[in-house]
Amino acid sequence: MSGLAFLIPIALGMGLLGLAGFFWAMRKGQFEDLDGAAQRILIDDEEEDEQ
Amino acid sequence: MNAPVPLDTFDAAVLKDTRFTVPGMRCAGCIAKIERGLADLPGVVSARVNFSSKRVAVRHDTSLGEQALVEAIAAIGFEAQAVADNPLARDDKETRTLLRALAVAGFGMMNIMLLSVSVWSGAGGVTRDLFHWLSALIAIPVVAYAGRPFFASAAMALRHRRTNMDVPISIGVLLAVALSIYETATGGEHAYFDGAVMLLFFLLAGRALDATMRDKTRAGIGALLSRMGRSATVLDADGTSRTVSAQDLEPGMLMLVPAGEALAADGVVEEGASTLDNSMLTGESAAQGVAAGETVYAGAINLGNPLNVRVTAAASDTALAEIARLMDEAGQSRSQYVRIADRASRLYAPAVHSLALLAFIGWMLAGAGVYQSLVIAIAVLIITCPCAMGLAVPAAQVVASGALAKRGLLVKDGSALERLAEVDLALFDKTGTLTLGEPVPRLDHLSPDQAGVALALARNSRHPLSRGISGALERQGVVAAPVEHIREQGGRGVVGVLGGVEVALERPESETATLSTSLRIGDAGVIIAFADPVRSDAQEVVRVLAQDGIESRIVSGDRAASVEGVARDLDVAWQAQLLPDDKLALLEGLKSAGHRPLMIGDGINDGPALAAAHASIAPGSASDVSQQAADAVFLGKALMPVSLAVGVARRTMRIVRQNFAFAILYNVVALPIALAGMVTPLIAALAMSLSSLVVVGNSLRLARAAQ
Numbered sequence: 001m002s003g004l005a006f007l008i009p010i011a012l013g014m015g016l017l018g019l020a021g022f023f024w025a026m027r028k029g030q031f032e033d034l035d036g037a038a039q040r041i042l043i044d045d046e047e048e049d050e051q
Numbered sequence: 052m053n054a055p056v057p058l059d060t061f062d063a064a065v066l067k068d069t070r071f072t073v074p075g076m077r078c079a080g081c082i083a084k085i086e087r088g089l090a091d092l093p094g095v096v097s098a099r100v101n102f103s104s105k106r107v108a109v110r111h112d113t114s115l116g117e118q119a120l121v122e123a124i125a126a127i128g129f130e131a132q133a134v135a136d137n138p139l140a141r142d143d144k145e146t147r148t149l150l151r152a153l154a155v156a157g158f159g160m161m162n163i164m165l166l167s168v169s170v171w172s173g174a175g176g177v178t179r180d181l182f183h184w185l186s187a188l189i190a191i192p193v194v195a196y197a198g199r200p201f202f203a204s205a206a207m208a209l210r211h212r213r214t215n216m217d218v219p220i221s222i223g224v225l226l227a228v229a230l231s232i233y234e235t236a237t238g239g240e241h242a243y244f245d246g247a248v249m250l251l252f253f254l255l256a257g258r259a260l261d262a263t264m265r266d267k268t269r270a271g272i273g274a275l276l277s278r279m280g281r282s283a284t285v286l287d288a289d290g291t292s293r294t295v296s297a298q299d300l301e302p303g304m305l306m307l308v309p310a311g312e313a314l315a316a317d318g319v320v321e322e323g324a325s326t327l328d329n330s331m332l333t334g335e336s337a338a339q340g341v342a343a344g345e346t347v348y349a350g351a352i353n354l355g356n357p358l359n360v361r362v363t364a365a366a367s368d369t370a371l372a373e374i375a376r377l378m379d380e381a382g383q384s385r386s387q388y389v390r391i392a393d394r395a396s397r398l399y400a401p402a403v404h405s406l407a408l409l410a411f412i413g414w415m416l417a418g419a420g421v422y423q424s425l426v427i428a429i430a431v432l433i434i435t436c437p438c439a440m441g442l443a444v445p446a447a448q449v450v451a452s453g454a455l456a457k458r459g460l461l462v463k464d465g466s467a468l469e470r471l472a473e474v475d476l477a478l479f480d481k482t483g484t485l486t487l488g489e490p491v492p493r494l495d496h497l498s499p500d501q502a503g504v505a506l507a508l509a510r511n512s513r514h515p516l517s518r519g520i521s522g523a524l525e526r527q528g529v530v531a532a533p534v535e536h537i538r539e540q541g542g543r544g545v546v547g548v549l550g551g552v553e554v555a556l557e558r559p560e561s562e563t564a565t566l567s568t569s570l571r572i573g574d575a576g577v578i579i580a581f582a583d584p585v586r587s588d589a590q591e592v593v594r595v596l597a598q599d600g601i602e603s604r605i606v607s608g609d610r611a612a613s614v615e616g617v618a619r620d621l622d623v624a625w626q627a628q629l630l631p632d633d634k635l636a637l638l639e640g641l642k643s644a645g646h647r648p649l650m651i652g653d654g655i656n657d658g659p660a661l662a663a664a665h666a667s668i669a670p671g672s673a674s675d676v677s678q679q680a681a682d683a684v685f686l687g688k689a690l691m692p693v694s695l696a697v698g699v700a701r702r703t704m705r706i707v708r709q710n711f712a713f714a715i716l717y718n719v720v721a722l723p724i725a726l727a728g729m730v731t732p733l734i735a736a737l738a739m740s741l742s743s744l745v746v747v748g749n750s751l752r753l754a755r756a757a758q
Contacts, residue, residue: 004178008185012162019158026150036102042079 066096069117071107071131073124074671074686076100081129088127089120103267107131146262152197153259156252159193160245164736167245171733183235183242190244194228197251200258216396216441219403223432224250230429241426246433246735253743254441261445261465264452268461283308283315286359297349300365308358314349317369318360328352330482332655333608333630350655350674354516356539374631374676377659390466391707392444399440407431410726423728430730434721439742443710446750451703454757460668460685460692467682470666471700473647477596477693478638478664480652481607481614485589485621487688488653488672490519490581494527497570501577503532505570508545508556511537516568516581517545517556544568585617586690593621595694599701601649606634608656634660651693653677668693699756706753710746717742 025031073085082100085107089098094115099108109120117133124131166182174182198221205217224247231242284307285295292307297315300306305321308314314327326338332350341347347360349369407428414424448465455462462468479485497505506529509521534554537547544557552573559569559578567580593603605625607614618625629637638660641648650657650664653673661667661680669681678684685692721738724730 004181008166011165012189015158015162019154022154023151026147031150033101033103036082036100039079039082039102043083 065113066110067113069109069111069120069133071109071120071124071133072105073100073107073129073131074105075129076102076105084127085124085129089123092120092123095120146259146266149200149255149259149262152200153252153255155193156197156248156255159189159197159248160252162189163245163248167732167736170242179240180235180238183231183244186242186244187232187235190228190231190248193248194224194251197248197255198224201251201254214400214404216392216400219400219432220250220254222404223247223429226429227433230426241732243429243433243732243735246732246739249736249739250433253739256743257441257445260442260449264445264449265464267456268452268463297365300362302362302365304362304365306360306362308353308360313352314347314360316349316360316362316365318347318362318364320345320347320358321361322359323356325356325358326354328354330488330654374655374658377631377635390444391469391704392440395440395711403432403435406435406722406726413726414728419728427726427728430728430735431722431725434725434730434735434738435718439710439714439717439746442743442746442750443714444707446747447703447706447710447753450750450753451699451706451756454754455683455692455696455699458692458695458757459687459689460683460696462683462696463681467666468700468703470647470682471649471696472704474649474666474697475601476641476646476648477601477603477697478606478648478650478652478660479603479623480650480654480657481605481609481617482583483653483672484651484657484670485605485617485690486583486585488583488670490516491584492516492520492523492579492581494520494523494579497577497579499529500532501570501572502527502529504534504549504554504572505556505579507531507534507549508537508547508554508570511547512539512545512556519581520556520568520579585620586688588689588691590621592690592694593623596697599694599697601697606637606660608634608654631656631659635663638663649697668696695757699753702756703753706750710749713745713749714742 076082076085082102086098086100089095089107089109092115094112096110096112098110100106101108107124111120121131121133163186166186170179170182201217201220201224204215205221208215208218227243227247231244231247233239234242283295283297283300284292285300286292286305286307295304300316306314306316306318320341320343322343324340324342326340327347328338329348329351332348338354339351341358346363347358349372410431411424411428414427415421419427444465448468451468452462452465462471482488494502494505502524505520506524509517509524510531512518532549534547534549537545539545544555546553546555546557548554549572553571554573555569555571557569557571559567567578569576569578571577596603603621603623605614605618605621605623606629607625607627608629608631609627611627614625614627626637634657638648638650642663642665647665650660650667651669652661652667653670655674655676657669658674658676658680661669661677666683667681668683668685669677671678671684671686673681673684683696685696717738721730724734
């Protein structure tokens with residue numbers, strides 16, 4: 001029973017963290033260009049473009 | 052990670068953001084080419100492609116004009132157009148609200164389920180009460196947040212004394228939460244927080260799918276729009292010129308219309324002689340010659356020389372605006388179309404309400420207490436609440452429209468798919484729809500020398516016929532002859548000198564029935580004829596449609612002679628020389644005769660017909676008006692997406708009906724259990740997730756429908 005006292009807050013906290021992450025990603029426009037994100041992985045890095 | 056590196060050499064104060072639409076982007080290579088090509092341009096700080104909406108956002112120095120950027124993108128190999136703002140107002144706010152609500156509901160559902168599993172597996176006494184309290188703590192804010200889309204819509208319906216699907220959902224969720232709080236406070240055995248939140252989650256998933264589908268298509272079509280003349284160059288009395296947007300043009304102003312531009316207002320030619328392409332307005336494929344004193348209409352494209360046009364009617368008075376008005380009226384009937392989900396919920400909502408009420412009264416009469424009867428009535432509301440129903444339609448339509456989009460057909464919304472499935476007659480416009488709408492020259496009879504001269508002359512002109520010739524010759528690998536002193540002569544053509552001999556690409560001396568131009572070297576002339584070829588798979592499309600029981604016809608604004616030839620090739624019935632009103636009347640006639648016509652057209656003159664038809668499709672090269680009026684837009688040179696759309700729409704409706712049948716079957720099974728008062732939170736949760744999964748799984752079968 002005493003275990004629950006910290007296990008439940010931890011579980012809830014992790015859920016809230018995920019939720020906050022999703023909200024953040026949405027506000028930052030991470031879902032604006034899903035097709036583009038899928039394509040960009042295929043672009044070769046050019047020498048002068050390497051970061 | 053492939054984002055261009057911003058340079059710090061520019062002062063932020065003189066930087067400007069401009070957005071361009073580039074409909075031609077198709078692959079990862081295009082993204083890289085555009086972003087790198089633009090970033091290499093002096094004055095450009097950064098360029099970022101949004102592939103989904105086919106746009107490029109460029110941050111650049113103010114000294115670099117829009118035109119220079121468009122030309123730079125053209126040099127990279129893409130047609131671009133600057134956009135002031137999205138012509139289809141960007142209202143993805145609804146999708147964002149739904150996604151946020153969905154995320155919150157998902158969070159709540161998982162955490163409450165975590166606690167509920169312990170209760171189901173036997174937690175009792177203080178632990179159970181604690182878990183119920185914790186569930187309440189999570190569920191109340193989650194329902195308050197995630198339920199808003201439903202509560203708002205239900206409140207709206209009730210205010211107008213109507214009922215919709217959201218009314219039983221809202222009542223069910225609110226009652227379930229209220230009852231669960233009461234249960235928790237009195238230390239009761241069952242709490243339905245999990246059921247209430249899960250219901251919201253699945254329903255929100257359906258809504259979010261529906262909204263995402265509309266947004267995606269809107270972005271795709273928005274990229275194609277606004278390629279037509281929205282502004283004009285106006286010459287003031289003192290000789291200065293300025294750019295005026297189409298709405299601000301007034302009768303009496305003098306417009307300068309350069310070659311290649313569309314007229315922004317109706318007017319009378321004051322100076323200059325040229326040829327106009329009226330095909331968007333009338334469907335007539337041959338260009339029309341105009342001289343001073345003649346009336347010209349907004350939407351026509353100037354093919355030849357610059358014209359000075361005195362505006363006689365602007366903005367809402369133009370012939371173009373008259374067509375837009377016709378379209379508005381024609382579109383009325385379509386907005387009255389009731390979607391299948393709404394038709395189902397009209398029957399469903401009252402049935403669920405009466406059943407829950409009957410359950411309450413029945414159990415009261417049978418001697419159960421108010422509390423017991425209320426619990427059973429709420430159980431009926433929760434378990435019959437349309438999880439599967441809410442997903443039945445959107446899940447199938449989203450999968451289908453995704454499959455169609457991969458094949459180059461953008462369907463605007465679910466209602467369009469439903470109407471496409473019902474058509475029984477296909478009406479095709481000719482120019483630009485059955486044909487490609489661009490003149491293709493026949494060049495086989497040219498000698499290599501002639502071809503070289505033709506290329507040298509043609510590539511120095513913006514006339515569409517010249518561009519057709521230069522494009523075709525360049526593809527053949529012809530090398531241009533060293534022609535000198537090339538100049539474009541008003542109304543005649545392009546003239547130059549090759550080794551002391553005058554060469555010209557000019558209007559043929561005798562008027563011919565087909566579009567043609569004459570190549571003259573010294574005194575020897577050779578005629579280059581143009582044809583607007585029928586799309587290569589048109590015959591196949593007509594055949595496939597016929598297999599589906601759909602008869603095809605041609606309705607065109609073009610001359611009878613040119614329509615007849617195409618119709619004979621395709622072996623279909625035809626009507627020619629139809630004005631926009633005629634097409635509209637024809638469609639109204641067909642509709643009142645009980646037909647459900649599908650209209651496929653591209654011109655502005657097809658706009659009213661596209662809006663009036665039961666369903667409509669426009670090619671990606673169509674005018675803005677037509678694309679906005681049409682239910683779907685297809686890209687590329689093939690006509691096949693048209694027959695594909697009808698086929699996939701019909702399969703989608705079959706899947707939707709199966710989904711409904713399953714949802715009803717589920718209710719038939721679950722309802723007696725609920726009425727008998729045997730629904731525990733565990734059963735409700737299992738039943739809801741199972742039915743939703745079956746419906747989604749069934750819909751996924753459509754993913755390969757368009758192959």
